[in-house]
Amino acid sequence: MLIENMSMAFQAIKANKMRSFLTMLGIIIGIGAVIAIAAVGDSMRNLFADAYKDIGFNRGIIMVYWGVDDFRLSDNFTRDEMERVKEIYKDRIEYIDSSSGEQTEAVNGRRKVKYQFQGVDYNYGDVQPVNIIYGRFFNESDVKGALNHVVLEDKGAIQLFGTADCVGRTFRMTVKKVTQEYKVVGVYHKDLSPMVAMMLGTGQTQSGFIPDTVLVKPNDTFQNLNFYARDGVNMKQLMADMTQYVAKLKNRPESEIRAESVVEEMGSADAQLSAMSAAVGGIAAISLLVGGIGIMNIMMVSVTERTREIGIRKALGARTRDIMIQFLTESAFLSASGGIIGIILGISLVKIGGVLLKMTVVVNPAVVVLAVGFSALVGIFFGLYPASRAAKADPIEALRYE
Structure with a gap:
């Protein structure tokens, strides 16, 4: 029918x-x-x-919220405090740095290229793989010695030197108001779909890495603790525990501690x-x-x-x-x-x-x-x-x- x-x-x-x-x-x-x-x-x-996967699902940032009325310099972190946090949470945190960065101009002869450098530790590659195509990434000596070494993205390297294979070559740039020579120890490549590239913008500023210790000296302070949790760690619980610890460390109520995770932001x-x-x-x-x-x-x-x-x-x-x-x-x-x-x-x-x-x-x-x-x-x-x-x-x- x-x-x-x-x-x-x-x-x-x-x-x-x-x-x-x-x-x-x-x-x-x-x-x-x-x-x-x-x-x-x-x-x-x-x-x-x-x-967000490129940023890292297990990434978190914590700070004293700068918008409080009585924000003071002591609300920033020191290197000693960061090391203490690293030691206390070593079973749950795989990586931590100061989330420092520097926007500057790299100069090689008549070539000038604007750069945004991200300050990282030597084990950054363990949490965010970097596709090195020439040279190497930073080692422990680079970071502990605060050496003027950099790792450049291939696009920026070509603009600065005319070739991506520029390991060992040097250029000048001003970091923290001091102009010095910097040496390229590695070059990496990052694949981006046209859509992602469009979302990130088509500006002329290039990307690169520099030792965190070059940007943050022993007596310097910084606002953020940028960290990556170990696999399998309950991110929500870790953020709550660290918020409580930082509140006590800075003598602030927990409501004035700002903790953000990529998982929450992505959600x-x-x-x-x-x-x-x-x-x-x-x-x-x-x-x-x-x-x-x-x-x-x-x-x-x-x-x-x-x-x-x-x-x-x-x-x-x-x-x-x-x-x-x-x-x-x-x-x-x-x-x-x-x-x-x-x-x-x-x-x-x-x-x-x-x-x-x-x-x-x-x-x-x-x-x-x-x-x-x-x-x-x-x-x-x-x-x-x-x-x-x-x-x-x-x-x-x-x-x-x-």
Whole structure:
């Protein structure tokens, strides 16, 4: 019976191709928009997850919040305090530094390149792998000796020296208001998708690493403790314990200690992206309502056009239920067909966009299944009244209809 009803529905749609297509258009646009928006949202969330992965999921930063009214110099950390934290939490922290950095200009002859250097310890590569293509990363002697050594990204090295293979070469730059010679001990390469590169900006400032001890001298103070937890450590508990310790260390209430983890930041960004996708998807879904109304309208026209057919079927013994199921099947078939076309259209658009932007596109199968099911339900819901009207038609009056 179902196959027969579907066959009849197909024949009815086929008999009015243009009208059927225009009726499906609202469903096609609505489902296509919902699929595309959901895919873009999931792809952006995946992109952000990859970006946070580069930062490190187990990374945390803790400080005395600088926005307090009575912030004082002693609220900053010293190297001795950082070493104490490192010792106390050595079972849970794999790496720690002062989160120091320096923006300066590197000069090699007539070449001048703006750089943003990140101060790191010698074991930074244990928590954030650095793809060294020439030379090496810092060793313990580089850091403990506060040597003027740097590791440059290949793009910046090419701008400064004309080649990425520049290990052993020197240049001048000013760090902490002191101009000195610096030696390149390594060059690294970092792959970024065009989308991530666009998010990070296309500025002329290049990246590099420098020993943390070059930027923070023994008597210097700094605001942040930047650390990476060991694998398997409960990050939330670690942040709570360190907040308590720092509050006692600095004689501050815990409410004035600012502790942030990448996991929390990522969760917040993910929630915002999800909410944005849901809101925009909801707006796009309104077109499904419009499409449903279009289906109801065309089914009403179909009932009127086929009044005599309904009368003949009833006269030949068709039950009220049979007539209703026939028209409901036709309505659902029309809507589901539009839904399938919309899915193909939506996925095609995001796939093409992904190829052009050279980014991985994420299409959630659950969203696709939900979209097909929802489009069929729209057809059934908006087809109920026309089907009911057809089923209740008086066969005598229907046979008299011209």
